[in-house]
Amino acid sequence: MSSAxxxxxxxxxxxxxxxxxxxxxxxxxxxxxxxxxxxVGGIGEVRHLDxxxxxxxxxxxxxxxxxxxxxxATELELVRAEGELHGSVGAVATTxxxxxxxxxxxxxxxxxxxxxxxxxxxxxxxxxxxxxLPTAGEEVAAELAANxxxxxxxxxxxxxxxxxxxxxxxxxxxxxxxxxATERVRAERAELTGSAASxxxxxxxxxxxxxxxxxxxxxxxxxxxxxxxxxxLASLENxxxxxxxxxxxxxxxxxQVLYAWSLLLVLAVALAGLQLKKLYAGLERxxxxxxxxxxxxxxxxxxxxxxxxxIQEALVPREPQLxxxxxxxxxxxxxxxxxxxxxxxxxxxxxxxxxGDVSGHGVxxxxxxxxxxxxxxTALERDPELLPDRLLVLxxxxxxxxxxxxxxDKYMTITxxxxxxxxxxxxxxxxxxxFVYRADSGVVETFETAGLWLGLRPDAEGAFELRxxxxxxxxxxxxxxxxxxxxxxxxxxxxxxxxxxxxxxxxDKTAGEVLDALLHALDGFDLDDDATLVVIRQLEAAPKNxxxxxxxxxxxxxxTAP
Amino acid sequence: MKLERLGVVALACTLAAxxxxxxxxxxxxxxxxxxxxxxxREPLEALPDVPPLDPKIVALGRRLFHERRLSADGSIxxxxxxxxxxxxxxxxxxxxxxxxxxxxxNAPTVYNAALNFVQFWDGRAATLEEQIGFPVTNPAExxxxxxxxxxxLKADPGYASAFAAAFPNxxxxxxxxxxxxxxxxxxxxxxxPFDRFLAxxxxxxxxxxxxxxxxxxxxxxxxxxxxxxxxxNMFQRFGVLGDYFxxxxxxxxxxxxxxxxxxxxxxxxVFRVPSLRNVARTAPYFHxxxxxxxxxxVQVMARYQLGRKLSxxxxxxxxxxxxxLSGELARAGEKG
Numbered sequence: 085m086s087s088a089x090x091x092x093x094x095x096x097x098x099x100x101x102x103x104x105x106x107x108x109x110x111x112x113x114x115x116x117x118x119x120x121x122x123x124v125g126g127i128g129e130v131r132h133l134d135x136x137x138x139x140x141x142x143x144x145x146x147x148x149x150x151x152x153x154x155x156x157a158t159e160l161e162l163v164r165a166e167g168e169l170h171g172s173v174g175a176v177a178t179t180x181x182x183x184x185x186x187x188x189x190x191x192x193x194x195x196x197x198x199x200x201x202x203x204x205x206x207x208x209x210x211x212x213x214x215x216x217l218p219t220a221g222e223e224v225a226a227e228l229a230a231n232x233x234x235x236x237x238x239x240x241x242x243x244x245x246x247x248x249x250x251x252x253x254x255x256x257x258x259x260x261x262x263x264x265a266t267e268r269v270r271a272e273r274a275e276l277t278g279s280a281a282s283x284x285x286x287x288x289x290x291x292x293x294x295x296x297x298x299x300x301x302x303x304x305x306x307x308x309x310x311x312x313x314x315x316x317l318a319s320l321e322n323x324x325x326x327x328x329x330x331x332x333x334x335x336x337x338x339x340q341v342l343y344a345w346s347l348l349l350v351l352a353v354a355l356a357g358l359q360l361k362k363l364y365a366g367l368e369r370x371x372x373x374x375x376x377x378x379x380x381x382x383x384x385x386x387x388x389x390x391x392x393x394x395i396q397e398a399l400v401p402r403e404p405q406l407x408x409x410x411x412x413x414x415x416x417x418x419x420x421x422x423x424x425x426x427x428x429x430x431x432x433x434x435x436x437x438x439x440g441d442v443s444g445h446g447v448x449x450x451x452x453x454x455x456x457x458x459x460x461x462t463a464l465e466r467d468p469e470l471l472p473d474r475l476l477v478l479x480x481x482x483x484x485x486x487x488x489x490x491x492x493d494k495y496m497t498i499t500x501x502x503x504x505x506x507x508x509x510x511x512x513x514x515x516x517x518x519f520v521y522r523a524d525s526g527v528v529e530t531f532e533t534a535g536l537w538l539g540l541r542p543d544a545e546g547a548f549e550l551r552x553x554x555x556x557x558x559x560x561x562x563x564x565x566x567x568x569x570x571x572x573x574x575x576x577x578x579x580x581x582x583x584x585x586x587x588x589x590x591x592d593k594t595a596g597e598v599l600d601a602l603l604h605a606l607d608g609f610d611l612d613d614d615a616t617l618v619v620i621r622q623l624e625a626a627p628k629n630x631x632x633x634x635x636x637x638x639x640x641x642x643x644t645a646p
Numbered sequence: 647m648k649l650e651r652l653g654v655v656a657l658a659c660t661l662a663a664x665x666x667x668x669x670x671x672x673x674x675x676x677x678x679x680x681x682x683x684x685x686x687r688e689p690l691e692a693l694p695d696v697p698p699l700d701p702k703i704v705a706l707g708r709r710l711f712h713e714r715r716l717s718a719d720g721s722i723x724x725x726x727x728x729x730x731x732x733x734x735x736x737x738x739x740x741x742x743x744x745x746x747x748x749x750x751x752n753a754p755t756v757y758n759a760a761l762n763f764v765q766f767w768d769g770r771a772a773t774l775e776e777q778i779g780f781p782v783t784n785p786a787e788x789x790x791x792x793x794x795x796x797x798x799l800k801a802d803p804g805y806a807s808a809f810a811a812a813f814p815n816x817x818x819x820x821x822x823x824x825x826x827x828x829x830x831x832x833x834x835x836x837x838x839p840f841d842r843f844l845a846x847x848x849x850x851x852x853x854x855x856x857x858x859x860x861x862x863x864x865x866x867x868x869x870x871x872x873x874x875x876x877x878x879n880m881f882q883r884f885g886v887l888g889d890y891f892x893x894x895x896x897x898x899x900x901x902x903x904x905x906x907x908x909x910x911x912x913x914x915x916v917f918r919v920p921s922l923r924n925v926a927r928t929a930p931y932f933h934x935x936x937x938x939x940x941x942x943x944v945q946v947m948a949r950y951q952l953g954r955k956l957s958x959x960x961x962x963x964x965x966x967x968x969x970x971l972s973g974e975l976a977r978a979g980e981k982g
Contacts, residue, residue, distance in 0.1 A: 151689045152880055153873035156763045202912060204880040212866035212952060213887075220954075286953050289887045293953075 423449030440498030567615030707829025733927030739935030835973025858967025887953030
């Protein structure tokens with residue numbers, strides 16, 4: 085499988101796992117106990133108000149309270165509390181049966197309120213009539229008696245009494261007695277006219293109110309104080325509690341499932357880990373392959389550096405020697421082989437010392453170095469009596485042409501020194517300054533070198549100036565490349581002062597010791613470039629008679645203070 | 647319900663009734679007025695305090711209450727029919743709405759309406775908030791719609807900012823209802839002579855009014871007009887001991903009262919018992935505006951609701967009592 089598809093698959097599986105976990109989490113959340121408390125509290129409040137209302141209804145019916153404000157206030161509270169139940173119970177249990185129970189409760193409450201309204205109305209009216217009837221009866225009876233209607237007056241009193249007894253006992257026989265008395269008075273009233281008649285009409289109206297309202301008030305009372313609402317409430321509560329514990333149990337089950345699922349996920353993650361490990365094994369193999377490739381490439385590059393180094397090593401003389409001199413030389417190659425070059429050549433009549441530096445690094449620099457050495461040797465073989473300035477003109481011509489053919493943009497600094505049998509050293513060509521330690525004075529003299537760099541233009545006729553220096557016994561000549569003076573430590577150059585300081589202490593030291601001192605001083609300096617040092621110490625006085633065939637102009641040494 | 651308990655209470659009550667029966671008529675009425683039973687309270691109670699309300703909302707409600715532009719043609723405000731200077735009514739038999747249309751019933755006062763257990767003669771609105779929808783949409787009143795009202799309120803910068811200051815969600819129907827209702831909740835007429843009397847000031851009621859109060863209780867007016875609002879806590883048939891509507895004639899649908907809401911035959915001609923607070927200011931009387939004076943109204947009550955004949959003295963003193971129920975209009979609605 086390609087890794088892109090593999091990752092899509094993993095992503096999809098991860099999303100699925102998240103979705104399932106989320107769903108399980110929501111299903112397993114334990115029922116909200118705050119909402120539960122609210123619902124239970126709400127049910128409790130409705131129950132309380134329901135009971136209070138029933139008590140208040142009874143109190144109103146039996147004259148223990150004389151107005152309905154408290155009753156009405158309780159009723160409105162009950163309506164509010166019951167209304168809130170829909171919210172609080174619904175927030176916890178939303179099953180259809182709970183819904184039905186709530187609606188049944190609504191209906192019971194509505195019925196109860198309707199009964200309550202009728203109860204209030206009829207109870208008031210009944211009370212008024214019950215209270216007024218005896219007074220009205222007494223007045224009417226007195227009036228009738230005064231008008232000589234004693235029989236009717238007596239029947240009126242009977243009616244009042246029968247009605248009150250009916251109110252007290254309320255059974256069928258007292259009810260019958262009440263109606264019989266009413267009928268009798270009504271029948272007798274027909275004969276009457278005037279105020280007595282209307283008084284009896286009023287009396288009869290009150291008797292009728294009592295006869296009708298007594299049973300109906302108690303009917304409404306039963307409805308208004310009945311247990312229907314509290315029964316409905318109880319069944320709602322049962323249902324609610326059942327649903328709540330069911331939902332709690334369900335949440336528990338889901339929690340267990342969630343645990344199992346989590347376990348599964350852990351396993352899956354472990355498996356996926358293994359799979360990933362395999363995947364990484366493949367990746368590692370490929371990384372290894374790539375690494376090998378890289379190493380090869382690096383080796384190729386490294387090989388080139390090695391070649392450059394080998395070229396350099398091949399060119400540089402192993403143990404340079406000069407007659408009557410003690411010679412020590414060192415060449416330190418930088419990591420990237422630079423273009424340092426030095427050579428010591430013995431012809432029949434002269435000894436040559438060459439020191440130079442090709443611009444750039446690596447193999448190309450090495451090639452230029454090689455060409456230079458070949459050109460020098462060829463020229464000296466052809467004409468052993470050449471003077472250094474002439475030699476450099478010839479070498480420059482060859483080198484410039486070769487570099488052009490190579491297509492490289494290179495040049496080279498070089499100083500050529502010819503040591504004659506007489507001991508004179510003739511030199512030419514621009515490279516680094518030459519330092520000479522004078523053994524008898526202890527002074528370090530500096531000889532500047534000048535001339536054209538090789539490789540810049542083919543014709544260098546007249547571009548080099550020939551100079552001469554002479555070494556006395558135990559004098560020390562030091563040649564170096566810029567790698568030495570440009571060695572750095574803590575941002576400071578080793579510089580020529582560093583060299584001259586060491587050289588000033590060269591008295592009675594062998595060339596090797598001077599070289600060691602120089603190298604020791606260089607320790608701890610960073611070499612960015614090749615660093616070459618050649619130390620030549622004159623051991624015995626040279627013979628005065630031998631002179632070069634051409635007389636070179638004398639070099640004028642500039643003594644410098646140590 | 648525990649029937650045993652019912653029995654015990656019934657017995658106690660019976661004893662009380664018996665003792666009343668045996669006494670002579672005047673004494674019986676006297677004692678009834680003095681509430682000899684275990685009655686927990688006086689049948690009438692003092693006006694409660696205005697509940698704590700947000701003054702910003704109340705001020706907004708007051709503005710809306712007087713705003714003619716809420717009606718369809720910009721001619722009628724709530725205050726037109728419920729003139730706060732005139733006892734919260736318009737003094738008409740039937741109110742005149744947008745386009746001169748006549749309503750079906752007499753306008754009750756908005757003063758102390760907050761204390762009524764339901765709103766309107768037939769109790770068809772449970773709360774003040776619910777009630778407000780009716781005049782706004784009634785074609786014989788303001789004849790508009792809440793859409794129209796809300797559009798106006800939103801477009802008017804003064805109202806928009808007043809709503810924004812009073813409510814977090816600015817102009818909405820619920821907020822407009824709430825503002826008007828809260829304003830009405832402040833319309834309690836405090837400091838009536840009768841309330842001062844209830845508070846213990848013996849001199850607050852003139853002797854005639856004092857006697858009227860006793861009569862009001864003893865003849866049974868308190869059986870219906872009772873509680874803190876002297877009414878407004880129950881429904882009653884108009885014509886308990888006589889057929890009021892037959893005697894009056896010309897029965898209209900509005901006369902059916904609560905029947906129009908419940909369609910229950912038992913509720914025909916049933917009305918919410920009105921509050922009698924400030925009743926001296928709210929003529930004409932009854933849902934049909936048929937009684938021009940208090941004297942007429944009291945006589946009708948005595949005849950049809952009590953089945954009693956009241957003497958002229960009794961009527962006079964009852965009227966004196968009813969006049970003592972007038973509270974301070976100027977201060978109503980100021981607080982809160």
